[in-house]
Amino acid sequence: MSNDDPGLDAAYALRGPDDSRRLYRRWAETYDSDFATGEGYALPDHVAAAFVDAGGRGPVLDVGAGTGLVGERLAALDVGPVEGCDISPEMLEIADRKGVYARLFEADITAGLPAGTGPYAGVVSAGTFTLGHVGPEALATLLDAAAPGAAFALSVNAAHWRAAGFDAALEALGDRIVERRLREVPIYQGDGANRPDTAQILSFARL
Template sequence: MTMTDDYLDKVYRLRTDAERRALYDDWAGQYDGDLTAQGYVTPARCAAVVAGSALPKDAPILDMGCGTGLSGRALAAEGFTRIDGADVSTGMMAEARKSGVYARLIDLSGATAPANHYAAVVAAGVIGTGAAPPDVFDQCLDLLSPGGLFCFSFNDHARAVPAYTDRLDAAVTTGKARILAQEMGDHIIGLGSRAMVYLLERQ
């Protein structure tokens, strides 16, 4: 078993916020190397979807669950210039700070992201089992004003848990958001996992 497999195996057994913070803090220093070696493509997939929308390159974007900055760097590579990051892991955000792509980083263990400030929220590989709980889906939507974009992914694990998929269904059914695009594709190639990437518009 590789180190990546070991951490990923632990991730899907986490039950509390404290357990999640501790594991991601511990993993922070080797997270990028581990995931890149396994072919983690969801951040790049999400960034490409956002870049394919009409969102201006200088629009303010929040990278929710930014981790070490993989998603922020993918957004920057697509030409976006105003990116904030938010996470609960101080270890991960210490690594994200080194990337130089974030205007600011928000520690969600003690603060909240500003509502109605962002034109888009991106949560790449964030909302799902072992990571962010289902209510983060609604938190992301609530940060946006009408017309704002929400790009996120549900991997195989999240798609198998109704607590996650029901949030999306409820948002669409109640008219809170509409789906602009959805695409199934690779998530972590080396593990054979896949994810659906969605682009929503806040109504």
């Protein structure tokens, strides 16, 4: 697969917001069937479960909501209302069809959130903090959009965690977060070549 084709290799090779918009414009209509179902993508389930375990409640912001996979899981767990943001309007269009979001809006989290966003009682994200996408510098932006006591449940690709310096970033934010927990989980449940890939599920509360 070339980097011009939608797929995991192309996603990991993204070099900026414009690359992301182009890739997900092409991938949106087939993302759920070809990737989420085809690869046994498990992060939405892990993130939703971790959020509930952390005492999470609405209103919730789903960061990098994509086609709404986390929103669906939260709705099934009676968590809401949920708002979602993503860099791709085409992905958000798919999410909107599912009817589980109170609001969806386009945002490049690496450049910040629109003025007046939040405050939220919870923040979730699956698959956004990963290779070629978003690094730990966005954590401060999300904290700014959260209310005191807000619960967070975020997935971070394990290889990206090490390469991007998430440990150091979290130490720098130590005066803003409490109840920090990490749990390593498989990203995929299928039998494909990517089955060994893992992610850290990071949960904490905002002070």
